[in-house]
Amino acid sequence: MGLITDEPFSKATDQPFVSVVNLSIYGFDSEAERVKGRKDFEAQMSARTALDELHPGIYEHNNVLVIYFRDNDTEDIVNSDIREALEEL
Secondary structure (H helix, E strand, O other): OOOOOOOOEOOOOOOEOOOOOEEEEEEOOOHHHHHHHHHHHHHHHHOOOOOOOOEEEEEEEOOEEEEEEEOOOOOOHHHHHHHHHHHOO
């Protein structure tokens, strides 16, 4: 997938990371349970106003739900990494 680091610069690209990354991975017992989990997440997000500055990227594959919060609403290089990892499951 790529180099994972806590450093402000990636040694793989020597580019500064400008986004805060918050990635959550949920594994459900079934695809139907994953669908319910996403609906629950969306309901919780719609009830919150404090998270207006965070933009979730939601990725789904079979029974896996990945939520990637970023501080802007544009796609970035992490999107392709997440999609690629899910396809390999």
